[in-house]
Amino acid sequence: MTLPRIVVVGGGAGGLELVTRLGRKLGKRKHAEVVLVDRNPTHIWKPLLHEVATGALDSSLDEVSYQGHSKTHGYRFQRGTLDGIDREARRLTLAPIVDDDDSVVLPSRHLDYDYLVLALGSVSNDFGTPGVAEHCHFLDSPAQAEAFRRDMLNTFLRYSDPKRRLHVKLAVGIVGAGATGVELAAELYDASKMLHSYGFTSLDSGQLKVHLIEAAPSILPALPERITTAVHRELEKLGVELHVDTRVTRVDETSFTTADGTRIETDLSVWAAGIKAPPFLSELGLSTERNHQVKVHPTLQSLDDDRIFALGDCASCLQANGKPVPPRAQAAHQQATLLYHNLRATLDGKPLRTFIFRDRGSLISLAHFEAIGSLMRGASARSLFIEGRLAKFFYASLYRMHQFAIHGAIKTTMTVVVDGLNRYLRPRMKLH
Numbered sequence: 001m002t003l004p005r006i007v008v009v010g011g012g013a014g015g016l017e018l019v020t021r022l023g024r025k026l027g028k029r030k031h032a033e034v035v036l037v038d039r040n041p042t043h044i045w046k047p048l049l050h051e052v053a054t055g056a057l058d059s060s061l062d063e064v065s066y067q068g069h070s071k072t073h074g075y076r077f078q079r080g081t082l083d084g085i086d087r088e089a090r091r092l093t094l095a096p097i098v099d100d101d102d103s104v105v106l107p108s109r110h111l112d113y114d115y116l117v118l119a120l121g122s123v124s125n126d127f128g129t130p131g132v133a134e135h136c137h138f139l140d141s142p143a144q145a146e147a148f149r150r151d152m153l154n155t156f157l158r159y160s161d162p163k164r165r166l167h168v169k170l171a172v173g174i175v176g177a178g179a180t181g182v183e184l185a186a187e188l189y190d191a192s193k194m195l196h197s198y199g200f201t202s203l204d205s206g207q208l209k210v211h212l213i214e215a216a217p218s219i220l221p222a223l224p225e226r227i228t229t230a231v232h233r234e235l236e237k238l239g240v241e242l243h244v245d246t247r248v249t250r251v252d253e254t255s256f257t258t259a260d261g262t263r264i265e266t267d268l269s270v271w272a273a274g275i276k277a278p279p280f281l282s283e284l285g286l287s288t289e290r291n292h293q294v295k296v297h298p299t300l301q302s303l304d305d306d307r308i309f310a311l312g313d314c315a316s317c318l319q320a321n322g323k324p325v326p327p328r329a330q331a332a333h334q335q336a337t338l339l340y341h342n343l344r345a346t347l348d349g350k351p352l353r354t355f356i357f358r359d360r361g362s363l364i365s366l367a368h369f370e371a372i373g374s375l376m377r378g379a380s381a382r383s384l385f386i387e388g389r390l391a392k393f394f395y396a397s398l399y400r401m402h403q404f405a406i407h408g409a410i411k412t413t414m415t416v417v418v419d420g421l422n423r424y425l426r427p428r429m430k431l432h
Helices: 013-029 046-052 066-073 144-157 179-197 225-238 279-283 329-348 389-407 407-426
Strands: 006-010 034-039 076-081 081-086 093-094 105-106 109-112 117-118 169-177 209-215 241-243 247-252 257-260 263-265 268-271 306-308 361-366 370-375 384-387
Touching: 006 013, 013 034, 013 066, 013 169, 013 329, 013 389, 034 066, 034 169, 046 144, 046 179, 046 389, 066 076, 117 329, 144 169, 144 268, 169 179, 169 257, 179 209, 179 225, 179 361, 209 257, 225 241, 225 370, 225 384, 306 329, 329 389, 361 389, 370 389, 384 389, 389 407
Parallel strands: 006 034, 006 117, 034 076, 117 306, 169 209, 169 268, 209 241
Antiparallel strands: 081 093, 093 109, 247 257, 257 263, 361 370, 370 384
């Protein structure tokens, strides 16, 4: 008897949590074949990429090998990039895998499915702004975060030689004051202190200038005013120069140009403004939004095909109030849980559940300086504003919850112990 095959494309937070649960309950018991497809060989939790970018987190220690993880948890991993879908034949086409020299490692392949889940996440949206693609760093993947970290270290080294400095202070420009931009700004000040303490550079945090640029009237525009006000205050204490209600119209090698003609000079430039789903999703014959998100029913099934599901940042799912589900990690986690139940219900011929987003709150980490946020937001409960050590504890617990979902209690507990030991055994940041 041929087992039904469930293929999940994308091993981000939602995708990996989903295949882990499906593999444990269906794959290991031979009730279904579960396959994960991802272009990368390893996973790292995307909300941590700003820490990878500054060296606060060593990705080699925290990344998860899909191949090793799949063997333990009952699913199969195939490395590849989705290139097309034949919905009639229920078949995926995966693009060839090439090495750094453009030599083909694996040719184009086909992969049949009975049920398909698209969990491809999102990428930064440059809105067609001239010069962004050529001159800005993005933080959409571990590779991009590592590229920024290398450039950051080289820039700090270059500024140790006064003859090679471009400006009085090392200037970093970040466009987009959402969670990624805000947390990266704080991490940069922490990184500068660490680099100075280790003797890596003669610069200290007083010789760093971070420009945080946001087109909306305030930073963190999607969050409650009490949080944005508190974070605004803390960033100013660190020395971040905030440019709100400021739209960038052009980027060149050494500056941003704003709508009013102002030039903001930079040595490093980062674009973290807005997101969109991978553009090729609009080429698959499925109904999508302008930002390429796949339109789905409340059951997370595509509007065009009941056998295709989508979750996370690449899915456009409307709430009961008509607003789209926000592109946040907690939404992807909740959707992965719902899809696990819906896929099992589909195999058993039972009715599917509809997705209801429950906002558990928002937390922002400002490196080791501060953490601010709210908990228990929702229609039935007032939000609880928290900051300081309590907020830091809850912020750290978000990652532990993700680890618990993909590793289980025993391995997550052991990881916490190892992480504690590494704080004493290893430098506080990656210096190479």
